[in-house]
Amino acid sequence: MGFASSPEAKSFSIEATNMPSAPLLLRLYCKKTRLVIGVILLLVISHVFFGCSIFNLIPSNTSATPNFPNAIPQSIPWAPTRSQSDLRIAKATILYDFRKPDTGTLALDDLHTQNFGYASHILQTPIVRGALNKFLYLQSLIITELQKPIEDQKEWILYHETTVILANPHIPLHHFLPPITDVETFKILSIIATKSESEELNTKVFFIRVSGGSLRILTEAMEMIYNLPDNGDEDEEFSVVATAFQTTLARPHHLEKAIYQPREWYNSTSSLFYQPYYPTAAHRLLSPPVTQTTSVDTEGSSPMFPDADTVHRFWHVVREARRVLNEAKEKGHTSEQGEWWEMVAEVKEWVEGRAWDTEELERRVRVLREGLDID
The missing domain is CATH 3.90.550.10 (Spore Coat Polysaccharide Biosynthesis Protein SpsA; Chain A)
Structure with a gap:
């Protein structure tokens, strides 16, 4: 003897048919668990690997002080000067x-x-x-x-x-x-x-x-x-x-x-x-x-002629003359142009051909320096 099926019974029957069985749920859970564990292990291994690599790049004799641009170096190499x-x-x-x-x-x-x-x-x-x-x-x-x-x-x-x-x-x-x-x-x-x-x-x-x-x-x-x-x-x-x-x-x-x-x-x-x-x-x-x-x-030692002060003065005057000429050039005054071209030409001629006359060269350089307001 058969019984007539109601709408509720059909609905239940369909949902019951589509629901996964217990073994299938267990297998899905295990897969998800393994996936999560694998991701965690991967993150841990990556952190350890890259952390050690960075650590190995740091010299063993350096401190943990951050290397800021203006930080003082641990040691300054010795640079001897020549006499x-x-x-x-x-x-x-x-x-x-x-x-x-x-x-x-x-x-x-x-x-x-x-x-x-x-x-x-x-x-x-x-x-x-x-x-x-x-x-x-x-x-x-x-x-x-x-x-x-x-x-x-x-x-x-x-x-x-x-x-x-x-x-x-x-x-x-x-x-x-x-x-x-x-x-x-x-x-x-x-x-x-x-x-x-x-x-x-x-x-x-x-x-x-x-x-x-x-x-x-x-x-x-x-x-x-x-x-x-x-x-x-x-x-x-x-x-x-x-x-x-x-x-x-x-x-x-x-x-x-x-x-x-x-x-x-x-x-x-x-x-x-x-x-x-x-x-x-x-x-x-x-x-x-x-x-x-x-x-x-x-005193038993041979005298120096010219003496050291005279030699130093000679080179100082020549150096100053060249410096003033360079400053004058930056201001637009050369031996060919500029309001002070004549004095520039004189100083240039003197330092290139008559540097031995230290006093006269020094005087001409002073005139040019003051005229162009050069420090």
């Missing part, structure tokens, strides 16, 4: 034919070299005939130095003829060179020399920097005299060298590469250098007067 006596300098001369000085002069030169440990170079055989020897010799020395590691390279070379007596062996060569503490101002300086009373360049004694700029100067000077005839006259040879050298240094692109110091620094029995006068080339064969060239003061 003036640390300048690496060599000496060079040419010794052949009848230019050989007497033994007394050589003894003074050797004593000076020993006192300060300078490297000494002597050309005893001509490289070529004529006036090119001096320039070729210096060029070869500079090229040799530039091929060495920079810490072993000489920085300056003193060239002197053997007729120039190094009369005071107790005065170091670095005494005449620009302050080592002011590298920026004098970084392009290549030649330190002096002039005669007629303002002719003295090529018998001068300093030349070991640099590419010096090589260019020597090359241009050689170009001027390479094709000149050689008549064998030694005095003419000296004149050709001086003319070529001075003309080269007077070119616009070399004007700032040379400084001319007071001539008495290079010709005095009180200074390091002494240049006795020879009426003719034959007189160079005679023994030069070297008496009293190694005189000492009452």
Whole structure:
């Protein structure tokens, strides 16, 4: 006997049919549980991994202090400064034919070299005939130095003829060179020399920097005299060298590469250098007067001439002149334009060609500085 189905019964029957069984619910619960546990484990492992990686990147000797931009470093590396006596300098001369000085002069030169440990170079055989020897010799020395590691390279070379007596062996060569503490101002300086009373360049004694700029100067000077005839006259040879050298240094692109110091620094029995006068080339064969060239003061030490204050003042005035010229240029005043162009031109000419007149250069710089209100 059958019974008629009511609407409520049909609804219940349908919902009962769609409801998951108990084993199926249990399996779904287990899957969700494993998924949650897996995500948690993944987060834990990631945290541990990346945390250790970051920790390993931190040096073991650093503190936990945050590294702010203005934080003080744990240690400051020691940067030693060089003193003036640390300048690496060599000496060079040419010794052949009848230019050989007497033994007394050589003894003074050797004593000076020993006192300060300078490297000494002597050309005893001509490289070529004529006036090119001096320039070729210096060029070869500079090229040799530039091929060495920079810490072993000489920085300056003193060239002197053997007729120039190094009369005071107790005065170091670095005494005449620009302050080592002011590298920026004098970084392009290549030649330190002096002039005669007629303002002719003295090529018998001068300093030349070991640099590419010096090589260019020597090359241009050689170009001027390479094709000149050689008549064998030694005095003419000296004149050709001086003319070529001075003309080269007077070119616009070399004007700032040379400084001319007071001539008495290079010709005095009180200074390091002494240049006795020879009426003719034959007189160079005679023994030069070297008496009293190694005189000492009452305390037993050799006096410095020029003294340190004089040398410092010279370099200070030159440095100030260049600074004022740069300030004037920034204000629109050069040797070619601006209201103060004439005074700028005078100061520029004086510092490039007559720096030896320290008082006059200082006066002109002061006028320009005050006129342009430069601190």
